[in-house]
Amino acid sequence: MNMRCDVFRFPLSDPGDVSELEQALLAGDLAAHDIVAVIGKTHGNGLVNDHTRGYLTLSLALLIARHTGETPEAVRQRVPFVFSGGVEGVLSAHYTVFAAREAETSSGGPALAIGVAFTPDYDPGEIGRQIQIDTTAIAVQRAMASAGIASAKDVHFVQVKGPAFGTEDILAAKHPLVSDNAGRLMALGRSASAFGIGKALGEISTDAAVEAAVLKDFWLFTSVGSCSAGTEVRCNEVIVVGMSEHWSGPLTIAHGTMADALDIKGIHAVLNQLDMTADPQLDAEQTQRLRAGFIKCEASRSGKIRGRVHTMLTDGDIDQQRHIRGAVGAIAASVLGDTALFVSGGAEHQGPDGGGMLALIVERASH
Structure with a gap:
């Protein structure tokens, strides 16, 4: 089966503004069932107390659910919504929608491909730990497989959104915490997620992709990974974008x-x-x-x-x-x-x- 990935960017006048996507859905520019991932920038501060990310996530899940007949919960289980707060200076709030559908014809060459996967939910005590590294690596490989991307060299972008935890969640942690500081826990989560990406793609060796190196050995990095964290999720949502012979399009x-x-x-x-x-x-x-x-x-x-x-x-x-x-x-x-x-x-x-x-x-x- 040959697939096609389309990418649409929509402006965001406020964190709940999904009107541009709704117009595109009504016009038939894309189908709600074809939406596989959304990545965007919201108006908030990007820190633990930035609830603009969750607001946009909810607004989009409700909109897509209205057009597909799914529940909003079902939409969130299949579509990663990855939002980063902070549009300081000249940056503009927006969101990018990835849609995948069966292609009518084959382009005869590699084209943009996308796959998504989810890890299990994490306890605050698992953030920054080996379990987050390893489960993220597995999810990246699953997303590659679902996209038909055969080789790590054909992966050009991996976006991960992981959980951030407030004080109440941190105090209720079931496992020992790497840190009880909410901001540092976000950084640990981003770092462990990056190690998972690097491990999956061979950029960081298995021996080096260990929790003892997280936020310490900064010469270790992924060149394709982008990791964020927010209170609106509990697992790592993984989006892999690359090139594949099984996809077509411009x-x-x-x-x-x-x-x-x-x-x-x-x-x-x-x-x-x-x-x-x-x-x-x-x-x-x-x-x-x-x-x-x-x-x-x-x-x-x-x-x-x-x-x-x-x-x-x-x-x-x-x-x-x-x-x-x-x-x-x-x-x-x-x-x-x-x-x-x-x-x-x-x-x-x-x-x-x-x-x-x-x-x-x-x-x-x-x-």
């Missing part, structure tokens, strides 16, 4: 890394893989081809960027993730000419330390 994807927050060469390198040229910015025609952009970033732990001091880690008023999202978001948007980008902080083990991974989905140029 879309393609490439990935790379940014060595640090200023590394626009890393962005240009990914564009070059896609036969796009930013000189110094993509022109309007090329920007029109951009279907989605995913970028991870973090403030460098050394406290310096290219030898000069930054204050992101010591600001008592604004969390460092908000600083770095605003900075990297502006840099990436200036190159791509697009502000509806998924720029997410908390890039522990997701790209080089102090930098991050990036993946771009574009429509192939017509010749």
Whole structure:
């Protein structure tokens, strides 16, 4: 069977605004049954108390359920909703919908492919532990298999959304906690998830993908993994995107890394893989081809960027993730000419330390 993946980006005027998707469903631009994953940026702060992510998740589950006849719970069991809070600076709130359907004809070559999987639910005491690493690795491999992606080299983007826990859940944990600090527990969860991705794809060896290395051995990272956490989920939701001979359509994807927050060469390198040229910015025609952009970033732990001091880690008023999202978001948007980008902080083990991974989905140029 030959499949086709379509990608749609919709603006988000508020965290419950699903009107643009509803219009697309009513117009027949896509079918609700074909929606397999949604990834987006909401207006919140991206921290433990950011409930905008759950609000959008609920709104979308209710909308899709109305159009499919499923219950909202059934929708959430098959569709990963991965939302990251924080659209600081020039970034625009939005969400990207992935739809998969049987293709009418074969394109005769590899095309964008997508697969999803879910881990079992986690107890707060399992976050940052070996069980989270290993179950995430298994889920990544299951998602690859469901997408018909035969080789790790054909995987270009893996998005994981894992749980964050508030004080009540932390106090009720059934297993010993790695940390009882809610914010640090989020970081541990992102890190363990990244190790799971790296282990599944052979980027991090089995011997190295151990909980003792989480948030410690920062030379270990995945170049395709993007990991977030939120109180709206209890398991790890896994989305694998790559290229497969079993899929057709006009879309393609490439990935790379940014060595640090200023590394626009890393962005240009990914564009070059896609036969796009930013000189110094993509022109309007090329920007029109951009279907989605995913970028991870973090403030460098050394406290310096290219030898000069930054204050992101010591600001008592604004969390460092908000600083770095605003900075990297502006840099990436200036190159791509697009502000509806998924720029997410908390890039522990997701790209080089102090930098991050990036993946771009574009429509192939017509010749």
